[in-house]
Amino acid sequence: MNEAQNFLFENHGIRGGIVRLRETWLQTIAQHHYSETVRQLLGETVAATVLLGASLKDQPKISIQMQGNGALSLLVVQCTGDLRVRGMAQAQHDLPGENLLGSGRLSVNVDTGRENGFFQGIVPLAGPRITDCLESYFEKSEQLATKLYLFSDDETASGLVLQMLPGAEDHEAFNTACMLANTLTAAEIRAATASELLRKVFSGFDVRLFAAKPVLHDCRCTPEHLARIARMLGKEELESLVIERGNVELTCEFCNRHFRYSENQVGAILRGEAPSAKLH
Numbered sequence: 001m002n003e004a005q006n007f008l009f010e011n012h013g014i015r016g017g018i019v020r021l022r023e024t025w026l027q028t029i030a031q032h033h034y035s036e037t038v039r040q041l042l043g044e045t046v047a048a049t050v051l052l053g054a055s056l057k058d059q060p061k062i063s064i065q066m067q068g069n070g071a072l073s074l075l076v077v078q079c080t081g082d083l084r085v086r087g088m089a090q091a092q093h094d095l096p097g098e099n100l101l102g103s104g105r106l107s108v109n110v111d112t113g114r115e116n117g118f119f120q121g122i123v124p125l126a127g128p129r130i131t132d133c134l135e136s137y138f139e140k141s142e143q144l145a146t147k148l149y150l151f152s153d154d155e156t157a158s159g160l161v162l163q164m165l166p167g168a169e170d171h172e173a174f175n176t177a178c179m180l181a182n183t184l185t186a187a188e189i190r191a192a193t194a195s196e197l198l199r200k201v202f203s204g205f206d207v208r209l210f211a212a213k214p215v216l217h218d219c220r221c222t223p224e225h226l227a228r229i230a231r232m233l234g235k236e237e238l239e240s241l242v243i244e245r246g247n248v249e250l251t252c253e254f255c256n257r258h259f260r261y262s263e264n265q266v267g268a269i270l271r272g273e274a275p276s277a278k279l280h
């Protein structure tokens with residue numbers, strides 16, 4: 001578990017990816033109390049983001065973000081080129097699950113870190129499920145037929161993607177592969193090794209499986225990074241917080257760690273320095 005693996009259907013112009021996460025997923029949700037529906041959507045989005053990140057050659061940073069007017073106001077998952085992932089969701093727990101997304105937008109950001117290497121695709125939320133939204137994104141932004149199969153519960157987040165390669169025309173093979181993948185269950189995708197699973201699900205296809213890549217949870221938040229965010233609050237706001245509470249406390253919304261800056265440290269932040277904060 002905690003790895004992603006790409007594969008190819010030889011002779012059909014179809015690529016695929018599989019991801020299975022356990023510890024990485026448990027660490028993502030460890031400091032949060034998400035409702036079951038929010039947790040499921042977050043897990044599916046984590047799996048989808050890793051599948052997308054693992055499929056790209058340049059190893060860009062990827063983020064998928066959803067903003068809607070339903071119970072879920074914001075969901076963000078970020079994944080680095082070496083597959084370190086973090087994610088968070090903001091939701092009002094008292095609204096029913098079917099209103100989770102409502103209407104809003106999904107954005108996919110791809111950043112290679114090079115000049116002109118940033119790409120953002122935005123699509124309206126196409127349905128109540130992340131698979132609907134992302135399949136619509138691939139169709140509109142990339143013009144690539146794509147099917148996603150995502151699973152998430154309180155222990156694992158996993159998924160499988162099938163995608164026609166640019167220029168490929170074997171729609172019949174793609175449709176057959178999608179029909180076969182439709183039978184995949186959450187229990188199946190967790191239980192077997194990738195090669196056993198692909199052989200079982202896609203019997204009749206010649207599947208070439210590439211090396212597995214480890215996927216880690218890593219929030220990457222530091223007191224210095226949070227200090228930069230604190231500076232964005234502005235001098236007036238920071239100073240009034242110090243007068244009111246004696247310090248400024250910020251929480252990383254991804255990992256829920258608290259960073260507390262004293263009056264002196266706030267002064268340093270305002271001078272453009274990045275002091276280390278006390279961690280709580």
Ligand SMILES: [Zn+2]
Binds near residue numbers: 255256
């Ligand atoms: Zn963090």
